[in-house]
Amino acid sequence: MRLVASDIDGTILGHDGKISDRTIRAFHACREAGVELVFVTGRPPRWLHPLQDQLGHAGTVICSNGAVVWDLEADKVVSARTLALDAVLEARRIIKALRPSALFAAETLTGFHLEPGFIEIESSEILTEFKPAPLADTLTAEDGVVKFLAIVRDGTADEFLAEVAPAVAHLAASTHSAPTVALLELSLPGVNKAVTLAEYAASLGIGAADVVAFGDMPNDIEMLRWAGDGYAMASGHPEAIRAAGQQAPHFDDDGVAQILEAKLAALGVRLP
Structure with missing residues (x-):
């Protein structure tokens, strides 16, 4: 050891x-x-x-x-190792087509970008620090996205992963770590x-x-x-x-x- x-x-x-x-x-x-x-x-x-x-x-x-x-x-x-903006937005489009109720966020090297509704608790400290807005409006090509997040309010993370992972595999590697929330974490393929x-x-x-x-x-x-x-x-x-x-x-x-x-x-x- x-x-x-x-x-x-x-x-x-x-x-x-x-x-x-x-x-x-x-x-x-x-x-x-x-x-x-x-x-x-x-x-x-x-x-x-x-x-x-x-x-x-x-x-x-x-x-x-x-x-x-x-x-x-x-x-x-x-x-x-970061995801390019076009990969993030394309992955978002694919996931949204599969699960229209999905909401998204992105961790970058300089901050956190989240869409309205991604976090349900209005008093959350995150919402006081980061203002919700569509990712296409806040992310730029210069932002290094290290983790792209997708959440749905129904079903399990395992079910969500099984549906999404094959569809976006050419754009991002998918996994999950939240035990009680259907939240997926996507990163650069191979990472x-x-x-x-x-x-x-x-x-x-x-x-x-x-x-x-x-x-x-x-x-x-x-x-x-x-x-x-x-x-x-x-x-x-x-x-x-x-x-x-x-x-x-x-x-x-x-x-x-x-x-x-x-x-x-x-x-x-x-x-x-």
Whole structure:
């Protein structure tokens, strides 16, 4: 175990926005033992504060499902893979034809663009920061779209993905990570967590066999398959569990911490 790569939401971070003390201790013990840490998330860079505030992490974070590599300490982008404006608008047209009720948003390197109705709660902090408007009116060719989002209010994310993914595969790679919302996340074809994690690990001279990865949702599948030790949370999506072949205990039982404690113990490291 030379590198630990962990998803954030549903893997180490709960709905209350907290990382458990046990999980924090396990990550600190990994760092003290010389094990590299990298977090691999669907979140955009603007939502990484739990890593800084609770873990004191100041290193690299792979964001937006692999589309962005972010330096937390310097607070700047290291690299990014972006969707062109014409691909975004064409994907929007195709999805809208399939599901007329769909609404859309786009994460860029400089902000968040969302259509009216994309977020239902009018008091949402996002709506006070970003003004809803049609994407065709607010996005420009200079905007680097790192994640294109599509949401419907009926059905499941799995059903929505099955309908949409084949139709837009030539334009974007599709996945999802929201457990209770039919929200799809689209990025540049060929981009996923595994691709960017493999590149990051290689930059450290670390191969897949020495990587332990944790995740819980379909956007983690490629990463869990790539890592030498990929663990899906027992509380995770069935497809992620099947892909990983190994399970960490349930999120509520500090599953990531339990696996890391066992691996550290095998290396002769005792946690306080």
